[in-house]
Amino acid sequence: MPQLNPAPWFAIxxxxxxxxxxxxxxxxxxxxxxxEPTPQSTQKPQTESWTWPWH
Structure with missing residues (x-):
């Protein structure tokens, strides 16, 4: 059973x-x-509330 001989296979x-x-x-x-990734700023963007009338 040659597959049990580890000599050649271990070298490979x-x-x-x-x-x-x-x-x-x-x-x-x-x-x-x-x-490439660009570094993002650590400041949060200023968000404004909507001024739409809710009907």
Whole structure:
């Protein structure tokens, strides 16, 4: 039963995770997003009550 021999599969697992953790994140983080968020003001907007007559 060769699938119980962990020697080749463990090496494949380690190399795959090394690729995922060292090569791919800088490529993904290197992208720039076109819509950068702008900071919002902390002041509440002034709201005015309606002056409409309620008939």
């Amino acid at each position: 697992l380690v190399f795959a995770w090394l690729i995922f953790l060292t090569i791919i994140p800088p490529k993904i983080l290197g992208h720039s997003f076109p819509n």
